Amino acid sequence: MDVGRIDILTIDQDDNFVVFELKLNKGMDSAMGQLLRYMGWVKSELAPDKEVLGVIVAGEIDE
Secondary structure (H helix, E strand, O other): OOOOOOOEEEEOOOOOEEEEEEEEEEEOHHHHHHHHHHHHHHHHHOOOOOOEEEEEEEEEEOO
16 A cells, blocks of 8 residues: 655654654645554554554644
8 A cells, every 4th residue: 555655754652653744834734634544554563462643743733
């Protein structure tokens, strides 16, 4: 399954994966869908027995 390129993928202090989605401008609704798609891929392909967290980093966030 091709989900695209993850901006940053790291592991936290508990060995769980954390996916960061970076946005230069506003954090649009589509950023959430993109982040969830990446998180789903990480969960199924890399971390079936781990927690997968996601973070959107943006200059502004839409309501």
